[in-house]
Amino acid sequence: MPTRARWSLPEDRAGVAVAAAALFLCCWVxxxxxxxxxxxxxxxxxxxxxxxxxxxxxxxxxRDFAVEYPPGALPMFVLxxxxxxxxxTTFEWVMAVCGVALVVVIALWLSPTxxxxxxxxxxxxxxxxxxxxxxxxxxxxxxxxxxxxxERHALGWxxxxxxxxxxxxxxxxxxxxLVWTYRRGRLTSVLAGVAVLVLVVxxxxxxxxxxxYESLRGQADRPLxxxxxxxxxxxxxxxxxxxxxxxxxxxxxxxxxGAVFAVAQIAALLALWIAFARGPATPERFxxxxxxxxxxxxxxxxxxxxxxxxxxxxxVPLVRGRRGVAATLVLTLALVLTQLWFPWHYFAYADDxxxxxxxxxxxxxxxxxxxxxxxPMRLAARx
Numbered sequence: 044m045p046t047r048a049r050w051s052l053p054e055d056r057a058g059v060a061v062a063a064a065a066l067f068l069c070c071w072v073x074x075x076x077x078x079x080x081x082x083x084x085x086x087x088x089x090x091x092x093x094x095x096x097x098x099x100x101x102x103x104x105x106r107d108f109a110v111e112y113p114p115g116a117l118p119m120f121v122l123x124x125x126x127x128x129x130x131x132t133t134f135e136w137v138m139a140v141c142g143v144a145l146v147v148v149i150a151l152w153l154s155p156t157x158x159x160x161x162x163x164x165x166x167x168x169x170x171x172x173x174x175x176x177x178x179x180x181x182x183x184x185x186x187x188x189x190x191x192x193x194e195r196h197a198l199g200w201x202x203x204x205x206x207x208x209x210x211x212x213x214x215x216x217x218x219x220x221l222v223w224t225y226r227r228g229r230l231t232s233v234l235a236g237v238a239v240l241v242l243v244v245x246x247x248x249x250x251x252x253x254x255x256y257e258s259l260r261g262q263a264d265r266p267l268x269x270x271x272x273x274x275x276x277x278x279x280x281x282x283x284x285x286x287x288x289x290x291x292x293x294x295x296x297x298x299x300x301g302a303v304f305a306v307a308q309i310a311a312l313l314a315l316w317i318a319f320a321r322g323p324a325t326p327e328r329f330x331x332x333x334x335x336x337x338x339x340x341x342x343x344x345x346x347x348x349x350x351x352x353x354x355x356x357x358x359v360p361l362v363r364g365r366r367g368v369a370a371t372l373v374l375t376l377a378l379v380l381t382q383l384w385f386p387w388h389y390f391a392y393a394d395d396x397x398x399x400x401x402x403x404x405x406x407x408x409x410x411x412x413x414x415x416x417x418x419p420m421r422l423a424a425r426x
Contacts (some may be wrong), residue, residue: 060150063158064143070165071139074173084386085174087134093117094124105247105254113258114247115208119176134174141178145185145357152189157360160371164356167378168349171386175350180210185357187216188333192326196224196232204236208243211262212354215336218316219329226324266293266301268346269393272406273297273304278392278399285393291348292393301345308343312336315417327363334358334370335416342409349385352378359412366415373412380405 073079093110096102098121104110110117123133142164150158165172172178183206190199203220206213224230247255266288267274274294277283283294319332337358341351352374359374360367384398391397 056151056155059155059158060147063146063150063155063162066159066162067142067146067164068139070163071142071172074165074170079170082387083170083174084389085131086176087131087174090120090134090176091124091130094120094122094130097121098124103250105258106251109254110258111262113208113211113244114255115205115243116176116179116210119179119209131174138173138176138178141182142172145178145182148182148186148189149357149361152193153185154361157357160360161357164353167356167375168353169382169386171350172353175353177210177350177353180206180213181354181357183209184213184216184354187213187220188330188358188361191220191223192329194227194229196227196229197235200224200232200234200236201239204239205243208240211259212337212340212351215312215340216333219319219333219336222316222320223324223329262346265346266295267297267304268293268348270349270402270406271304271345271347272342272403272410273300273345275399275403275406276300278396279403282396291346304343304345308340311339311343311413311417315339318417330361330363331366331416334362335413338409338413338416342406342413347406347409349381352381355412359416362416370412370415373408373415377405377408377412380408 089111093104093108096108097104097117102108104114104117119134119137122137123130126133146158146162149155149161164178183202187199187202187206190196190202193199199220203213203216207217221230221233224232244255266286269275269278269285269292274283274297277294277297277300284296285292286295287293315332315336319328322328334355337354341347341355344351355374356378360371362370380401384392384401388398392399392402
């Protein structure tokens with residue numbers, strides 16, 4: 044990743060940004076056709092319920108009805124209801140705008156090559172990209188990293204706080220971002236992030252503290268989701284009891300294994316954060332350890348929905364050199380393996396453990412991605 048002296052905007056990057064945006068939209072249109080259009084699993088009906096309650100019934104989220112997501116996600120649910128028309132179509136195009144903005148940010152301020160890879164996101168993840176809002180936090184988190192690398196620390200922390208308020212996973216970027224900002228003597232810029240969190244979360248914390256708390260607690264109480272690495276140990280090598288919970292399927296009665304993976308996740312994140320803090324805060328190391336933290340959070344999580352891979356698509360190609368190429372290839376393999384069973388064979392897997400070995404292999408590939416990003420190159424190659 045270039046230093047600040049090289050962060051001027053070359054004229055050719057504007058052309059790459061336009062090309063990446065066009066490529067993204069072409070891929071977006073493609074996933075409406077062919078095999079991608081068959082047997083889709085969508086999340087937008089839940090979002091429509093939230094948006095309709097706010098726009099049409101004037102209900103207060105967390106107080107008048109339960110919401111599964113943090114307050115920063117609400118604009119993505121409200122906007123299609125406010126615009127009107129067919130909710131699914133409107134929501135798709137709201138997400139398309141987020142996707143175009145994402146690849147443009149990457150092309151202009153991070154890496155033109157990575158922007159072209161990110162533009163392939165619709166093909167890499169399939170039709171799920173049409174009905175999930177994960178492009179929104181991915182855009183905010185990626186823009187935050189770009190701002191921090193450009194020494195726009197207040198803007199970066201504001202964007203990072205917005206990303207956390209939209210979906211909690213960008214929290215794993217906070218420790219390396221703190222080190223990065225501290226090393227540059229700009230620690231007071233963190234207050235910009237605090238201010239954004241207060242503005243976004245504060246009103247709901249005042250109006251419905253219990254509802255907001257229950258939203259967070261509900262995520263923490265989820266069982267091992269069937270696609271997580273811990274669950275695939277049982278679906279591949281046993282016959283566990285599967286229950287429906289929190290809008291997905293989970294493996295019942297294995298809380299101990301879930302706790303082990305929670306400890307592994309925390310240990311991996313702590314190791315990555317400490318390793319970055321103990322070394323030089325160069326742009327290349329900042330990006331690598333930030334991306335590795337997100338990959339570790341995904342790989343060892345007790346919930347691993349396919350849309351989580353969307354978080355990695357704009358980030359992994361930002362890692363430079365042979366390590367970056369290897370990590371991008373590993374991520375691509377994980378994406379291909381995911382599409383071999385999701386969404387068409389999801390319930391066959393969840394109910395009868397059909398193709399469980401593919402899900403297990405996909406999860407192992409994500410662990411390999413963490414190794415490629417985090418370990419010294421010699422050890423990563425052996426892994």
